[in-house]
Amino acid sequence: MSAHSQQGDRLREETNRSKGLSRRAILTAGGVSAVGLTGLGLARQAWLPTAETFIAKGQRYDRPLVQTIREGLRCCNVQPTWFRGKRVLLKPNLVEPTRLCPHMTTHPAIILAAAEVFRGWGASVGVGEAPAHVRDTEMALIESGVGEALREGDLSFADLNYEQVASRRNRGCRSTLKEIYFPQSVLEADIVVSLPKMKTHHWVGMTCSMKNFYGVLPGIKYGWPKNVLHHHGIPQTVVDIMATLQPTLAIVDGIDCMEGDGPIMGSLKHMGLIVVGRNLPAVDATVARIMGLEQSRVSYLNLAADWLGPIDERRITQRGERWQAVASPFEILDVEHLRGLRAGPLLS
């Protein structure tokens, strides 16, 4: 086995540790079932996954973000040595960019800063995206300003909508999809980093690092929008992609965010935050709390909970700022299917 693949395995093991525990926990719990329900409950609690998330406040696009991201990753026990010689794919959110609405898409400064961090740690870094709505990816790059940033940062871009594809067995099995098709750049990456925008979502409440991975699936196979996934259930397919795509990291653009009718037509909400983590359900659950949403009522987080990662605050170690200190409720549409998402009394 080459040093390259050994490092890749270590990266996977480290990233899987928090995800995989729940599966082992279930087996272990099965083994001790004779002890009784109380014992089982305690054993399960002890084995449930934990994770760290990092929050930085007061962030701006025109200030150095590299240090924030680097420190955030280190605070979440991400080791720089894991990345030497690795291929890192950065996945921003460029769903349907228009220069009229820059708060819809991941800001280019976040992409450049993340690239600098991983390059500094010895990785080769590329950027990839399969815009979910627009077929002209060149247009998406121009409208979002990301194309210019890529040239500035001498970063390669993979148009994930049109690459060679290959299937992988659906490891999540929450939807009826037997397999999931990924583009070549995603399959060849040692780690895929979700760089989402912190936004509301008019169907599922919020979109962050997990939902952002809809954008690694190729439009040529799933359509524009990726309607195949919608027909198999948005929450189910979000966790299926997450379960099948490993390992991953999240760096959330929470500086200029979107509230109201997200993920496309909402309003700007300035938060000034960067949120970082190795476990995506934990990151998204933390972001949900900041947005004033009850994380367990966000359908895909509920599906992922205690399996792909923790969403319960008690099992997420907060680094940097406390989420309570930066929380500010996001406006959500007043529609039936979103009404239950709002957390109770938000801040006591």
Add this chain to the structure above:
Amino acid sequence: MRHSLLEVWLGLPQSSLEASVDTTRLLDQLESLDHWGYYSSGPTASEPAAWACVALALHGRHMAAERIARWLISIQQPNGAVGITANQRTPTWPTSLTILAWIAIASRDTPESRAKYQESIRRAIRWGLAMRGRVIPKSPNLGHDTTIVGWPWAAETHSWLEPTCFYVFSLRAAGLKTHPRVQEGIRLIVDRLLPGGGCNYGNTQVLGQTLLPHIQPTGLAMMALADASIRDGRVEASLQYLSHTIQKDLASSRAIPTASLCFGLLGLTAHRRRPPAADKWLQAACEQVQRQSPSTYKLALLALAAKENELLSELYQF
């Protein structure tokens, strides 16, 4: 210094309108490629191959077009469908464009040679007519009529604007303008026009909010609706949206989004509204594309958009 009305309207010096597209160089480059992908690094795919076949055939590069047409026949499945690539048999949305490609080459062929494409065209049309988007009950959450049947991107999913445009355009080129599926497809395209003109990728309004128009889907919709006798103010508004946006945003952009520019111009040309500066913009886009790794898709679209005649009328010669 005096300015002509044209200069004032476009905000350009008149001399800049005189640029023409170097189609010979464009077609030479397109003809030289033996990999027909969206990008030089990606796989050969049915859509770029089909557009390249149409472009080469309509520009009289018969042998090069025929080479691609034969490849498309080689990947046609027994049921008539053509998948997205040779290896990926599903989804089959590019079947519509292969119909167009075979019609384009057959229309320039001798009657004897034409026969070799007719069976492929017949089977592809049969497949296309059987493919239906899934309808869903009307919902106050969605602005469009979810019960109109068009064509989906993938089987067992909803009908969407762009695959419906591809089929309407191709089936009209095949002489099936009055077929009920084509008529319903036209109805779907009109239904998906935004209230103020232009098209989004498919939805019009979601949860009461009107979505944003984009050039590429609008251009495709205008291509499909050309000479369809649609009396709806949104068609004119869509043409105005295309003219205005192409001139204001695309032409002034440091980097030109090739596909959007080409589909936008094809849509305007289909309605005899080709902007006077079209060739200038296309030449700028050509130079940009030629500085990059060769993309069959972009070169083909540029070659098609460079034609000053409406595309469908040229295909009707079949």
